[in-house]
Amino acid sequence: MRTAYGVETVRAAERELMARLPDGALMQRAAAGLAAACADLLGRVYGSRVVLLTGSGDNGGDALYAGARLARRGAGVTAVLLSPERAHAGGLAALRRAGGRSVGVAGAEELIERADLVVDGIVGIGGKGGLRPEAVPLAEAAERSRAAVVAVDLPSGVDVETGEVRGAALRADLTVTFGTHKPGLLIDPAREYAGVVRLVDIGLAPPADATELEALQHADVARLLPLPSPETDKYRRGVVGIAAGSARYPGAAVLAVAGALRGGAGAVRYVGPAGDAVIARFPETLVSDGGPKKAGRVQAWVVGPGAGDDAATVAEVLAADVPVLLDADGLRLAHADAVRGRTAPTLMTPHAGEAAALLGISREEVEGARLASVRELAGRYAATVLLKGSTTLVAGAGGTGAVRVNPTGTGWLATAGSGDVLSGLAGSLLAAGLPALDAASVAAYLHGLSARFAADGAPVGAHDVAEGIPGAWRDVRG
Numbered sequence: 061m062r063t064a065y066g067v068e069t070v071r072a073a074e075r076e077l078m079a080r081l082p083d084g085a086l087m088q089r090a091a092a093g094l095a096a097a098c099a100d101l102l103g104r105v106y107g108s109r110v111v112l113l114t115g116s117g118d119n120g121g122d123a124l125y126a127g128a129r130l131a132r133r134g135a136g137v138t139a140v141l142l143s144p145e146r147a148h149a150g151g152l153a154a155l156r157r158a159g160g161r162s163v164g165v166a167g168a169e170e171l172i173e174r175a176d177l178v179v180d181g182i183v184g185i186g187g188k189g190g191l192r193p194e195a196v197p198l199a200e201a202a203e204r205s206r207a208a209v210v211a212v213d214l215p216s217g218v219d220v221e222t223g224e225v226r227g228a229a230l231r232a233d234l235t236v237t238f239g240t241h242k243p244g245l246l247i248d249p250a251r252e253y254a255g256v257v258r259l260v261d262i263g264l265a266p267p268a269d270a271t272e273l274e275a276l277q278h279a280d281v282a283r284l285l286p287l288p289s290p291e292t293d294k295y296r297r298g299v300v301g302i303a304a305g306s307a308r309y310p311g312a313a314v315l316a317v318a319g320a321l322r323g324g325a326g327a328v329r330y331v332g333p334a335g336d337a338v339i340a341r342f343p344e345t346l347v348s349d350g351g352p353k354k355a356g357r358v359q360a361w362v363v364g365p366g367a368g369d370d371a372a373t374v375a376e377v378l379a380a381d382v383p384v385l386l387d388a389d390g391l392r393l394a395h396a397d398a399v400r401g402r403t404a405p406t407l408m409t410p411h412a413g414e415a416a417a418l419l420g421i422s423r424e425e426v427e428g429a430r431l432a433s434v435r436e437l438a439g440r441y442a443a444t445v446l447l448k449g450s451t452t453l454v455a456g457a458g459g460t461g462a463v464r465v466n467p468t469g470t471g472w473l474a475t476a477g478s479g480d481v482l483s484g485l486a487g488s489l490l491a492a493g494l495p496a497l498d499a500a501s502v503a504a505y506l507h508g509l510s511a512r513f514a515a516d517g518a519p520v521g522a523h524d525v526a527e528g529i530p531g532a533w534r535d536v537r538g
Contacts, residue, residue, distance in 0.1 A: 190227015312366025364390020
């Protein structure tokens with residue numbers, strides 16, 4: 061599992077480590093890792109042209125020391141000092157001894173445009189807001205150039221705590237981060253600026269209980285997958301109820317059922333007006349026309365996809381004493397007090413527009429502050445919340461504790477009906493007994509992985525994503 065920590069936790073861990081190391085040793089560790097990453101990206105270091113964009117903080121020092129290492133290997137290294145009087149003295153001296161040089165901001169744009177590699181050491185983890193005006197032309201020159209851009213710890217101009225980008229920022233091809241991941245490197249929109257993220261171990265040991273973000277990996281998901289034993293029957297595997305679809309949107313019911321069946325449910329009970337469409341596609345589905353209360357025993361419910369204005373069914377499902385997943389129209393029709401008052405787990409799965417409506421803010425505000433938004437929703441509704449989007453985030457009920465970020469998503473999932481498949485898949489995992497946080501996280505992981513496999517670089521439909529879930533499941537299990 062990858063973990064990310066906030067600024068104060070990282071700084072405390074750095075102070076604790078520096079107290080046990082010789083002076084400057086921690087920066088040398090970071091610089092060595094940064095220089096190695098730059099060399100890997102260049103391929104051929106000797107004769108390459110490297111420009112360091114250096115601010116006044118430790119990131120500038122890291123860049124200068126790394127530049128010195130590259131200069132000793134034959135690179136032509138020039139440091140652009142944004143604050144010459146506050147440049148890291150030791151790093152600057154090391155660069156000059158190695159044959160590198162330094163210049164001011166004037167005329168630096170031409171150097172950047174001719175460079176093979178640009179190292180962004182302008183702002184450290186304490187930076188807030190976008191780039192300062194004097195740095196903006198340098199960032200623009202890097203964008204125009206053919207140079208590869210490497211960010212030191214984080215791209216300058218992004219908010220490392222939240223992933224927000226409140227102004228101009230420097231876009232990197234590679235971000236070399238030290239000790240631990242930072243939240244902004246894993247959450248859009250900042251994640252888009254980070255490029256590939258490479259973690260350099262410098263010996264930090266932040267406390268596990270201070271984790272801000274978690275990103276599951278294959279091994280984590282494999283441990284959580286519900287697997288049948290020889291004694292398992294279809295009821296022990298979990299029965300999930302699907303209350304979805306309408307005369308206008310029967311496909312939503314079909315896709316939600318598809319996700320549930322591919323998600324390992326022992327049986328799927330469907331209630332709603334799209335029974336004929338569901339049976340035609342999935343004859344194994346148990347269809348009822350008597351409403352949720354007469355559908356038979358289930359271990360979890362999914363309600364809302366394509367439901368139209370059927371508020372009564374949403375209310376009936378919310379009154380059930382089993383885990384409930386609320387999606388799409390269910391989010392709009394559910395009364396907040398009914399959600400907050402539930403004793404069984406609730407999982408809400410909004411996209412940014414639905415989250416904005418629930419929070420009473422604009423969609424742009426949600427997309428610009430995804431971490432704050434998912435935590436606010438989870439706290440306000442006392443529910444686990446899966447916020448869909450370019451970065452899918454899952455916050456546990458109440459909004460406290462580490463938020464999970466899904467690493468498997470792809471832009472090909474931006475297709476009608478893919479959210480219905482995700483709802484069915486997550487509902488099936490809830491019925492199998494996974495806690496809401498795990499069910500949502502595993503479902504998002506498999507859903508994204510399935511889309512990657514199904515797309516393989518080309519457009520896909522939601523039904524392709526559903527069909528690909530068993531393959532994703534097998535891949536996770538190795």
